[in-house]
Amino acid sequence: MDRILIKEDIIPETEELLKLYNDAQWSAYTNDSYRLKNAFRNSLKVFTVWDTDKLIGLIRVVGDGQTIIYIQDILILKKYQRQGIGSKLLQLVLERYKSVRQVVLMTDNTEGTIDFYKKNGMVKASEHNCIAFIK
Helix, strand or coil, X not given: CCCEEEEECCCCCHHHHHHHHHHCCCHHHHCCHHHHHHHHHCXXXXXXXXXXXXXXXXXXXXXXXXXXXXXXEEEECHHHCCCCHHHHHHHHHHHHCCCCCEEECCCCCCHHHXXXXXXXXXXXXXXXXXXXCCC
């Protein structure tokens, strides 16, 4: 873990982003690399994780930073998962925006993702008598 470094507000090169998103099989992002790069440029906050000079993970936040943030993307290369990197990134964002009233995140409805977010102090919207809508 000595080589692992978290960097703030570094927008990786498109090729590096594509490798990470392809590893996660998020083709909706990789089908339009121009849009993906612009999404990063327009983000409120980006933390990236590097193993020396290799991009191995990231978390991306959108929102106003005052009343609401949306954790848009959190990805760790499969080879580096289950080492606490994702939790570190999530906790970094939650601490940075601890005064924000609403922290929103939408993710896959799988046991693994539910366990990960619960482990990191997040709760399902239904526990707050809320419902989410998407289009």
